[in-house]
Amino acid sequence: MSQFHTLTIAKITQQxxxxVSVAFNIPESLTDSFKYIPGQYLTLKFNINGQEVRRAYSLCSSPLTDDLLEVAVKKVEKGIVSSYINEELSIGxxxxxxxxxxxxxxEVNxxxxxxYVAFAAGSGITPIISIIKSVLNNEPKSKFTLVYGNKTKESTIFDKELSELSEGNLNLINIYSRENTGNALTEGRINSDKVNAIIKNDLELLKADSFFMCGPEExxxxxxxxxxxxxxxxxxxNYELxxxxxxxxxxxxxxxxxxxxxxTVKVIYDDEEVEFSLNSKGATILDAAMQQDVDVPFSCKGAVCCTCKALVTEGxxxxxxxxxxxxxxxxxxxILTCQAHPASANLTVDYDEA
Ligand code: FES
Structure with a gap:
């Protein structure tokens, strides 16, 4: 079961x-709750201008190499939360x-x-770098290729860290859309033509055991x-949106x-049960549970994260x-309760089993 905990910011780094990347201290009492697998994300909750807002951010730290839990947040245009994190937060x-x-x-073995081969663009690097660091430090016989698209070298998140890793077992291919590299292969965007050119340049990439992608949908x-x-x-x-x-x-x-x-919908959350009537064409189970004052977990409400996940135990x-x-x-x-509607006369949804 997921619930919010209060964590203290231990470090902020202008990437x-x-x-910025924001790193949290995990108190001893919460170490079990905050164990994670490379590639996972945290949901952060803020109160900005009197409004509660939540956002999910991928962890860029590795559970196998880093003591602090760290997320990196790129300021997006008109992004209330990303601007707040970049401009307002302080250590402590x-x-x-x-x-x-x-x-x-x-899961590293x-x-x-x-x-492994990964394609990332912009802030899509965050879960990928967690996976890369975990693999390179713990699977000495494995190889990792990263194709990483950015506008310029200056705008490249984790540029220094990745170029250091590329001195070891990381095959790093930086692609810049607004930088003159003198090499057609490394200029432009990661689109179909670019992927075809990269693969034709190194057909071994196709033999990868797993592919990871994170970045814009295009x-x-x-x-x-x-x-x-x-x-x-x-x-x-595997991809992450x-x-x-x-x-x-x-x-x-x-x-x-x-x-x-x-x-008749029964919702179980935090060992409490709430029962209510919900029409099959009405609100989602998440919204209906919230209308009953149940503090059920959610983040994106758009089927992209899985913060609102619950188990259907009846119906x-x-x-x-x-x-x-x-x-x-x-x-x-x-089910993703932010997307789910009843499809039987009786339905029991258990968040504690998620
Ligand atoms: S809240 Fe993100 S999928 Fe439901």
Missing amino acids: TPDT DKIEVMPPQGNFTL PSSSKN MIVAVAGSLKVYGVLDEKV FTTPVLLAKETPKEETNFSGDA RAIMDANYSLSDSEVAEGY
């Missing part, structure tokens, strides 16, 4: 002119933070001898499309159900969209 500030979550992960679509054309199996390809997709937007296939009308629910739960989690009965 680029518009990106107390922030409400939910324990790590997320499925864009890699010191005896593994694998090839990049993810382009890379995934090219890998598919080259015959890379879907199960080897930071925003609700447009190109990838699809209705989650709905289960067959004859049910429509009012359902059935249908999701409008799902970009974060794996097929096996769905098969086990997990």
Whole structure:
């Protein structure tokens, strides 16, 4: 079960002119709650101008090499929270933070001898660098290639850290869209043509055991499309979206159900049970639970994170969209409650089992 804890900012680092990383101390009493797998994210809660806002940020630290938990946040245009984090936070500030979550992960195994390839652009590097540091420090026989797109060298988050890692086992390919590198392969954007050129330049990349992608949706679509054309199996390809997709937007296939009308929904959260009536075409289970004053967990409300995940223990629910739960989690009965509606007369949804 997820709930917010108060953490203290131990360090703030200006990574680029518009990106800071914020590192948290984890008190001894919370070390178990804040254990994480490389690639996971934290949900942060703020009160800005009297409004409660939540955002999920990927951890850029590695549980295997770093003592502090650290997220990096790039200031986005009109981004209230990203501006607040970049401009207002100080060391010693107390922030409400939910324990790590997320499925864009890699379990490191010191005896593994694998090839990994990642494509990242901009702040999409955050979960990827956590995975890279974890692999390079703990899988001595594995190799990692990173294709990393940015406007310029100056705007490249973790530029120094990555170039140091590239002196070891990291094969680093920086692509700049506004920098003259003198090499057509490393100038431009990570689009289909670029991916094809990079692969043709090093066909070994196609033999990777796993591919990771994080960045703008256009990049993810382009890379995934090219890998598919080259015959890379879907199960080897992992991606993380930071925003609700447009190109990838699809209705989650709905289960067959004859049910429509009012359902009796029981929500279990923090060992408390709340029962209410909810129409199959009404609010989502998350919103309905919140209307009952249940402090259920959520972050994006857009099917991208999995902060609102819960287990259906009785009855059935249908999701409008799902970009974060794996097929096996769905098969086990997990739902994104921010997307879910009742599809049976009686439904029990348990957040404590998530
Ligand atoms: S709150 Fe992010 S998927 Fe529901």
